[in-house]
Amino acid sequence: MLIYVLRKLLSVALLLVLVFTGAFFLMRLAPGGPFDAERALPPAIEKSIAARFQLDQPLLVQYGSYLADVFLRGDLRPSFSYRDTSVNQIIAETLPRSAALGAAALLLALLLGVPAGLLAAARRGRARDLALSALFALGLAVPNFVLATVLVLLFSFVLRWCPVAGFSSLRHLGLPSRALGVPLAAGVLEALGSPYIRTARAKGLTPRAVLARHALRAGLVPVVTYLGPAAAAILTGSLVVEKIFAIPGMGSFFVTSVMNRDYTLAMGVLLLYFGLLALLNALVDISLHLIDPRVELR
Amino acid sequence: MAGRAGALPAGQVGLAAPRPDTLVVRLRAPCACFLALTAHFSCAPVRQDVIAAHGDAWTDPDKIVGNGPYRLALRRVRDRVRLVRNEQHARAAATRLQVIDALAIDSKATALNLYLTGDADWVNAIPAAALPRLRGRPDFFLNTVLATNFLRFNVTAPPLDDARVRRAIDLAIDRAALCRFVYRSGEEPARSLVPPSLPGYTPAAGGAGGCDAARALLAEAGYPEGRGFPELELLHAADESVRAVAEALAATLQQALGVRLRPAPQEFKVYLDSQKQLRYQVCLGMWIGDYPDPATFLDLFASDAGANRTGWKSARYDDLLRQAAAERDAARRAGLLREAEELLLREGPIAPICYRGQANLVSPRVLGFTTNLLDLHPLELLALR
Numbered sequence: 001m002l003i004y005v006l007r008k009l010l011s012v013a014l015l016l017v018l019v020f021t022g023a024f025f026l027m028r029l030a031p032g033g034p035f036d037a038e039r040a041l042p043p044a045i046e047k048s049i050a051a052r053f054q055l056d057q058p059l060l061v062q063y064g065s066y067l068a069d070v071f072l073r074g075d076l077r078p079s080f081s082y083r084d085t086s087v088n089q090i091i092a093e094t095l096p097r098s099a100a101l102g103a104a105a106l107l108l109a110l111l112l113g114v115p116a117g118l119l120a121a122a123r124r125g126r127a128r129d130l131a132l133s134a135l136f137a138l139g140l141a142v143p144n145f146v147l148a149t150v151l152v153l154l155f156s157f158v159l160r161w162c163p164v165a166g167f168s169s170l171r172h173l174g175l176p177s178r179a180l181g182v183p184l185a186a187g188v189l190e191a192l193g194s195p196y197i198r199t200a201r202a203k204g205l206t207p208r209a210v211l212a213r214h215a216l217r218a219g220l221v222p223v224v225t226y227l228g229p230a231a232a233a234i235l236t237g238s239l240v241v242e243k244i245f246a247i248p249g250m251g252s253f254f255v256t257s258v259m260n261r262d263y264t265l266a267m268g269v270l271l272l273y274f275g276l277l278a279l280l281n282a283l284v285d286i287s288l289h290l291i292d293p294r295v296e297l298r
Numbered sequence: 299m300a301g302r303a304g305a306l307p308a309g310q311v312g313l314a315a316p317r318p319d320t321l322v323v324r325l326r327a328p329c330a331c332f333l334a335l336t337a338h339f340s341c342a343p344v345r346q347d348v349i350a351a352h353g354d355a356w357t358d359p360d361k362i363v364g365n366g367p368y369r370l371a372l373r374r375v376r377d378r379v380r381l382v383r384n385e386q387h388a389r390a391a392a393t394r395l396q397v398i399d400a401l402a403i404d405s406k407a408t409a410l411n412l413y414l415t416g417d418a419d420w421v422n423a424i425p426a427a428a429l430p431r432l433r434g435r436p437d438f439f440l441n442t443v444l445a446t447n448f449l450r451f452n453v454t455a456p457p458l459d460d461a462r463v464r465r466a467i468d469l470a471i472d473r474a475a476l477c478r479f480v481y482r483s484g485e486e487p488a489r490s491l492v493p494p495s496l497p498g499y500t501p502a503a504g505g506a507g508g509c510d511a512a513r514a515l516l517a518e519a520g521y522p523e524g525r526g527f528p529e530l531e532l533l534h535a536a537d538e539s540v541r542a543v544a545e546a547l548a549a550t551l552q553q554a555l556g557v558r559l560r561p562a563p564q565e566f567k568v569y570l571d572s573q574k575q576l577r578y579q580v581c582l583g584m585w586i587g588d589y590p591d592p593a594t595f596l597d598l599f600a601s602d603a604g605a606n607r608t609g610w611k612s613a614r615y616d617d618l619l620r621q622a623a624a625e626r627d628a629a630r631r632a633g634l635l636r637e638a639e640e641l642l643l644r645e646g647p648i649a650p651i652c653y654r655g656q657a658n659l660v661s662p663r664v665l666g667f668t669t670n671l672l673d674l675h676p677l678e679l680l681a682l683r
Contacts, residue, residue, distance in 0.1 A: 032567030036574070038585075040604020082375060084357045090375050156415060164411040165403070167377065243404045246412070248377035252404060261567055 004297045005282075012278040013071075019274050020070065020267065024063055027263050034080035034261040053080065070271070080262040087268035091250060095272070097167060098237030098249030101180065104173050105234055106227070108181030109188055114223070116185070117192025132189070139186035145240045148179040152244070165246035176245040180238055184230060191222035220291055228284035232277040236269070328626045331591035338588050367393050367678035376402055381677070394681035410659070419661040419682075422673075426483045426539060429657060437660055440484040441669040444493055444587035445654040446595065447485070449547075451647045452579050454609035457527065461645050462519040465505055467580075468649035469512035470554040471547065477652050480546045481539075484655020491585075492592045492639060493653040495671060499592050499632045502639040504650065509554045516555055524556025533572060533581035536563035544582060573607040584654070590672060592635045593622070599642055608647035615641050 035041065035049055050056040054065065069075045076087035116132050139147075155175060156164040162174045237251025250269060257266035288295045312324030325332065335341070345363045349356045356362060359370045367389055368381035381398040383390060401418065403409045406425040412418040424432070432438045449467070451458045458464060473487035490501035505511075513523070521527040534544045544561035551557055559580065564572060572578050585605075587594040597603060600619055601611035618638035625631040642648070660667045663683040667675060 030568075032565075032571040036567050036570045038570065038605065040574075042604075078354060084354050085375065086354075093375055152411065156411070164415045164417065165408045166401075166412070166417065244408055246401070246403050246405070246408050248374060248402070252376070259565065259567065 001286075001297070004286075008282045008285075012275065012282070015278055016271055016275055017067075017071065019270060020067065021063075023267055023270050024066065024263075025059075027258070027261070027266060028059065030261070032261055034263065036261075053078075070267070076268040076271075077264045079257075079265040079268075081257070081260045081265065087264050090253075090265065091268055091272060094248060094250040094253070095236070097247060098242070098251055099235045101173060101176055101242075101247055101249060102231070102235035102237070104177035105180035105184060106231060108177055109184035109227075112181065113185035113188025114192070117189040117223075136186040136189040139182045140190070142183075144179050144183055144238065145244060147182060148175070148241055148244045151175045151179055165244070167247050172245075172247075176241050176247060179241050179245075180234060184227075184234065187226055187230065188223055191226045221288060224284055224287050224291070228280045229277060232273065232280050236273050236276065327624045329623065330625070330628060330631055331589060331593055334589040334591050367676075368398065371397075378402060387678075389678055393678040395677065398677055413659050413661075416661075419664055420658065420667070422656065422658045424657045424659060426481075429483055432657075432659065435659075437662055439658040439660065439667075439669050440655055441673075442484065442486050442493065442495070442653050442671075443656045443673050444496075444590065444594075444671045445584060446488055446491055446493055447481075447543075447582070447584040447651045447654060448488070448491065449649040449651060450573070450578075450581045450583045450608055451649070452576055452581075452609055453647045454576060455579070457519070457521070458530075458579060460519050462515045463521070464647065464649065465644075466512040466515040466519070466555060467551060467557070469505060469507055469515070470509055470551055471649060471651060472550050472554075473652060475550070476543065476546060480543050481652060484657060485652040486655070488650040488652045489643075490639060491598075491642060491648060491650050492595045493587070493671070496590055496592060498628055499635065501592075502636050502643055504643045512555060516557070521557075524558075527557045529558040529560055530579045531562045532559045533562050533564060533569060533578040535566050535569045535582075537566075540582060547582075576607065576609055586654075587672075592632075592639070593619070596635060596638055596642070599646060599648070610647035612641065612645065615646075 033055075034053075035046070041049070047056070054062055057065075066077070069077060074088070076091070078084070078086050079090055082090060113136075116136065119132065152164055152175060155162040163169075163172050166172050236254075237247075237249040239251040239255055241247070242249045242251040253265055253269045254273075256262075257269065285295075285297060289297050312326070314322045314324075316322060323332075329335070343365065344356075348361060348363050352358070352361050357370075357373075359372055362370055364370070364384075365387075367384055367387045369384040371380040371382040373379050379400045379402075381400065383393050383396045387393070401409075401412070403412065403423070406423045409418065409421045409423045410425060410428055413421045429440075433440070449471075451464050451467075453459050453464075473489075477485045477487055489504035492499065492501045494501055516522070516524065516527075532544050532548060534540045541561065541563055544563070548559040548561055551559055562578075569581075573581060573583070585595060585598060596619060598605050599608070599610060599615065600606065601613070601616050615638055618634050618641065622631050622634040622638065625634060643650070656669075656673045658667070658669065665681045665683060666679045
């Protein structure tokens with residue numbers, strides 16, 4: 001196990017360096033730079049900005065010094081759009097908010113999806129199964145911004161139970177976590193409709209035995225496999241849901257930092273996402289091995 | 299200004315501070331809009347010693363030093379900026395609001411929702427689709443502001459190097475229809491670059507005549523009924539509302555003149571870059587005036603202006619602007635600027651489309667809110683019922 005973990009950590013580090021290199025050169029290939037604006041800057045000011053952000057040095061020199069800063073000192077440098085704040089600081093402020101929302105959505109997904117999935121699996125073919133499956137198929141098919149708008153209309157304007165947007169209290173998490181969690185729950189339900197359950201029933205086991213002995217254990221395998229990568233995306237924030245509910249998280253950075261040519265912020269969120277994804281995938285592998293020791297760790 | 303970029307030693311630049319509360323600026327030539335220029339936020343003073351001591355962290359709430367009626371209490375990225383009354387300000391006693399939260403909201407629809415549920419007292423980003431239903435409400439304000447949308451022509455290549463072609467396109471634009479059916483956010487049709495209602499200045503009127511005159515001009519230039527006219531690319535930023543304008547414009551010009559314009563959306567930074575490199579033929583542009591003086595618009599198209607981006611150069615235009623800059627008499631200066639604007643509209647590289655409008659929704663419990671050309675709302679004048 002230890003060798004596996006060490007090997008995994010090394011491969012994650014290598015992956016991050018590769019992502020860093022690819023992103024560095026690709027971003028600079030796109031036309032337009034971080035300081036392009038409607039108003040033209042006087043040449044002297046353009047020069048001093050370029051010097052401050054080291055944009056006037058040869059590309060390979062920039063690459064080398066940036067690589068050293070990120071991987072040896074953990075310094076993601078100042079953002080090009082929030083120029084008085086470092087990317088470390090921005091992520092430290094915004095990631096916890098996205099992660100809180102993501103965690104709430106994941107919890108909701110598990111609380112909704114697992115029981116529903118097990119119920120549906122145990123009563124395969126019956127009306128309840130079909131109804132639940134249909135409901136959650138809808139949850140998968142409806143885009144999250146449509147769901148969000150309907151939730152806002154219903155719970156904020158008609159029933160006046162929930163605040164319409166913002167992040168000042170736990171109550172504010174109610175609607176956005178549902179907008180994120182329901183499609184996730186649908187995915188969990190999908191994952192639970194697996195052949196294991198059908199086989200157990202075919203073997204003649206009672207529904208309760210199916211649930212207790214077979215469904216839970218074996219059914220966890222596809223759930224864990226599904227949730228691992230999904231968690232990485234959810235925890236780093238959904239651009240659309242955060243925009244609709246004005247959650248001050250990091251979801252929007254994935255798009256806006258590229259549009260603004262904010263090289264450092266884009267790099268920071270990219271590395272964070274890939275790192276998280278790689279780590280969660282490793283956790284998934286370890287969990288699967290623990291659930292079912294026949295699964296080999298490679 | 300030779301003082302820029304350290305070309306002159308500090309002592310020779312015409313700035314002096316003989317007393318702690320007095321700044322003396324000696325100008326080489328008269329500048330009629332000097333006070334308006336220096337009132338712009340880019341001229342707000344900052345403390346050099348604070349910046350030197352703290353570097354990038356000088357804007358932290360506990361370090362930043364300002365001289366306004368409010369001070370920064372906290373700043374959360376993508377969330378809000380909290381302003382708290384500055385008790386040491388000269389007008390602190392008259393400033394009624396103690397705490398103001400400026401919320402950073404990405405989505406206009408969310409901003410409107412926050413206002414409608416009472417979680418925000420004032421919003422100024424309102425989805426265009428909602429405007430028709432908000433008109434007539436006592437808490438809804440809509441006014442024209444100091445900003446103009448216009449078409450930019452790249453005059454370095456045919457057929458747009460011919461002023462008659464540019465004027466023909468200019469005359470054929472149906473501004474009233476565009477404002478009423480496409481923009482729908484309080485815009486007014488524009489025949490000049492400088493918006494009206496600047497005190498002491500009457501904007502130039504564009505060329506007279508409608509589609510008939512436009513067709514005649516186009517025929518004179520060698521393209522009767524648009525025959526032989528190449529298809530042109532209409533560059534614009536890839537925004538939903540701008541795309542609608544581009545498509546409507548292309549359709550009406552096709553109908554009126556027989557010329558074909560192909561809308562070409564580009565991501566914003568690429569769109570700016572294309573303009574800078576003159577890699578476009580026609581493009582949709584706009585300019586927001588920085589200070590209440592016609593020069594803020596007219597300076598755009600001086601031959602060496604960075605924001606010109608059309609390739610158009612006119613020695614006569616530059617000369618008029620230079621004369622106006624040095625002219626002390628306000629009426630004579632206005633006359634010179636008007637002559638420059640007339641020249642710009644007659645021979646120049648733009649076709650004005652509309653003056654922009656600004657909408658505000660302000661809760662009835664807010665007192666002291668007024669609208670103006672620059673859309674400036676001094677916070678120290680506001681109060682809550």
